[in-house]
Amino acid sequence: MTAPAAYDPRAFPPFAVTVDIVVFTIEDGVLKVALVERGEEPYWGSLALPGGFVRPDEDLHKAAIRELAEETGLRSPEHLEQFGAYGDPDRDPRMRVVTVAYWAIVPDLPEPVGGTDAAVARKVLVSDVLADRDALQFDHHQILSDALTHARDALEDTTVAIDFCDDEFAISDLRKVYEAVWGVELDQGNFQNKVLEIDGFVEPTGSRRTGGRGRPPELYRAGPAERIDPPFRRPR
């Protein structure tokens, strides 16, 4: 903030600033990410993270919400959190762009996604995307990978996993979230005990879910707690 150039508004190097959002959702028990088909060059037709330019009078968080709505039709995500900025000089072949990256949780992405614009959103298995280093253009592979790291960490000491679930959910639903994001299997009994022991994690609704196989589970809603202490460590 102290470079002499600061005095002269014409002297600072102009950058484009964008936001990119890694939208996670769980479908069929596996973690997916919402990607849009690029409707323009470069990389026309290939998949990319939803995102776009920040407007001159808009803060970064609001820009992320707006782009998410425009490109995926989502009104508002259950969780939206910034985790880093990416600004290598050659990360975008067109111009110098610094992007601010967010990760988001939506419990259920609307099916016929795609806003008023041309972009068409698809839900893709995170594991598939990460397995193919060239599935995403720009540095979006790295951004997705970093987002997954942040999401995994977040599940360890916050209650955000609940944001993947519907308003009322069974403990096993919550367990499947942890299993999908962490990519591990968790012991059903131990998980149940642990979640119920953590103060304010979940609250009983008093009702049960009927119709499935097996004993009908009791249903819970989100409790007031935001942090899990001691943290819920994932197996290594």
Place this chain on the structure above:
Amino acid sequence: MTAPAAYDPRAFPPFAVTVDIVVFTIEDGVLKVALVERGEEPYWGSLALPGGFVRPDEDLHKAAIRELAEETGLRSPEHLEQFGAYGDPDRDPRMRVVTVAYWAIVPDLPEPVGGTDAAVARKVLVSDVLADRDALQFDHHQILSDALTHARDALEDTTVAIDFCDDEFAISDLRKVYEAVWGVELDQGNFQNKVLEIDGFVEPTGSRRTGGRGRPPELYRAGPAERIDPPFRRPR
């Protein structure tokens, strides 16, 4: 990345992009942050985080290293890590600036700091700066506060605390780092046991430090480990 404006280089809203660095060091057993006296308006003479404009052909990390060298005379920090981006439209009264924030560790800041430029760097108690909400201009109070949170978290599951120490250090030196950053007192015996039990955290040099009061401590150097597993939790 899919806004139609992307096609037209003149259509994207131009931003200034800066980096700001929160440089932590420990002096007299307390955590300090390096601040520079602003040599320009606005807020001439008041304190701010070192930082400045990213150059057109420079990546963010290198920009942070360069600004650090220019403004504090540091050749290279022991640790430099990005932790967020700040871009509220009115965070800088002069123009629209998005800043990418880093936190850094230096074991020993050179005393007659201040580079070739006008900026004069000072080490200030972090607790003092945070206690006075108006000590820093822009959103630097928030940035410092967030940096401290990240540093505290980093000490829990990485070995970066060693970067605050000299090449050879006593276990008690390391303990004082944790105490300064976390703002707590730790049991001397338990800390010693724990550090020595963690594989690859520290390696004995075979020598001792002489001259102080009390039993001369054995000296250690950094081990190969980068992560502490299980994490070293700070008392709540």
Place this chain on the structure above:
DNA sequence: CGAATAGTGTCTCTTAGACACTATGTC
């Protein structure tokens, strides 16, 4: 009935932390 899922309890191993005790230097 058996299969499937939910819910509860028990046991063991590890870790965190309080704290006592010993070791070795300076004044």
Place this chain on the structure above:
DNA sequence: GACATAGTGTCTAAGAGACACTATTCG
């Protein structure tokens, strides 16, 4: 000697996880 700091050990409580057992539904 007193004092200060370093280094080691012991005990206890809490948590993690393996696993067994019970409960309740459907087909």
